[in-house]
Amino acid sequence: MPTIFHQTRFMTLRCKAAALTVGVCLFSMFSSPVHAQDYPTQSIRMIVPFGPGTSTDTVARVMANAMSESLGQSIIVENKAGAGGTIGTEQVARSPADGYTILMGTVGTHAINKTLYKKLGYDPIKDFVPIGLVGQTPTLLIVKADSPFQSLEDLAVAASKPGGISFGSAGNGTSGHLAGELLKARLGGEMTHVPYKEGGMAVTDVISGQTQFMFYHPAATLPHIKSGKLRALGVSSATRSTSTPETPTIAEQIDGEFDLVAWFMIYAPASTPAPAVNALQKALHTALSTQAVKTKLSSQGVEQRDLATTDLNKFSQDEIVKWAELVKQSGAQID
Structure with missing residues (x-):
């Protein structure tokens, strides 16, 4: 028959094992990836890297309100202006990739700035995953x-x-x-x-x-x-x-090609879980399909353009190349 000492030691080990099991379960629960059925569970921040009242800000607020309805959670627009949009854009690039911080990017933040700035604090391709193109506007x-x-x-x-x-x-x-x-x-x-x-x-x-x-x-x-x-x-x-x-x-x-448009695209930080990206893309598609959103964007001179999600990175890369040529030609450079 085991002694009281051995009984006590056995019970202590069993309790430790149980505690360890509970700890593992708790860790798994809180560190598990985002699942489609539970995203989003809280409000989402949409960073606008320009000031209030700008065209980017206006477009962002239209989309934030419309996408909130589909997602069942509010999207709160925050303006983080400065340095040609680089401050707010870099902030999103460095934010947790959990689907709760997204960016209203532009042709400036994700195409022009790549060549314009000698030292850019983010990579417009590697540091982001594109959610979708909102639209484009000619000047x-x-x-x-x-x-x-x-x-x-x-x-x-x-x-x-x-x-x-x-x-x-x-x-x-x-x-x-x-x-x-x-x-x-x-x-x-x-x-x-x-x-x-x-x-x-x-x-x-x-x-x-x-x-x-x-x-x-x-x-x-x-x-x-x-x-x-x-x-x-x-x-x-x-x-x-x-x-x-x-x-x-x-x-x-004129005798020559001329095709330059500004555009708006929603981005999330790179490595954002696929369920969150998919949910955001679905909400964006639903919003852009409504007549109310179409009317509001049209009033801002924003024209919708069909672009499959699989083509978004190629579109961004092509835009970087196109605008790089113009930046070099202009001689513009920002340290």
Whole structure:
């Protein structure tokens, strides 16, 4: 018969084994991967790497509200602006890959910045998994309504004269700046770039005649066009914009290719579990299919574009290559 000592020792070992089993179960429960049936269980943050009221912010809030309905959890938009969108974008890249922090990325954060910044704190391909393309927006080439410029040919003639002309943008390396540089390469002549701290200031100076033209998105320019303060001479996309179908494309008017559009894509940190990615993609697809979202995006000049999820990385890589050429051509560089 075992002694009391041996009985006690046996019971102690059995208790330790039981405790270890419970510990393993608890560890497994709290460290298990995200499952489709239980994601999401809490609110999700959507980081916007630009300030409130910007086109990216407006698009993000439309999508956050619509996707929340499908997911059954709120998506809270947080603005983390600064350094051309790199601050907020890097924050998402370094966030836990659990599906609860996502990003409204843009052509700037995930294509242009790759070449524009000497030291970029994130890799736009390796550090993210794309959820889906929200849409794209062409920019309008605008001039003052009562200016003598009635066509691109008029701009080319003015640029060929001593002193040339000037064009504004929302800043060095922005899509508007690079579109202006491409136009300069296509038309020739002297076109001096004038960067502004934000696009609204640049639009104001086109209206006042301080600069001769600029490329900017329809949401900010159409109200001024309708009020008679600005005139649109062309659209930067390969096809005419649904917002201004009467405005010819740049490509229609010049001898050479011209196809530049800004775009918005939702991303999650790399290694985000597949069930979370799938749930977010489903919610995005559902949102983009509703008429209410289509109408709201259209009012911002955002045009939907069908792109399979399997093509998203190739799309991003192709965009990096395309914009890299323009960044190098412009000479723009940010340390």
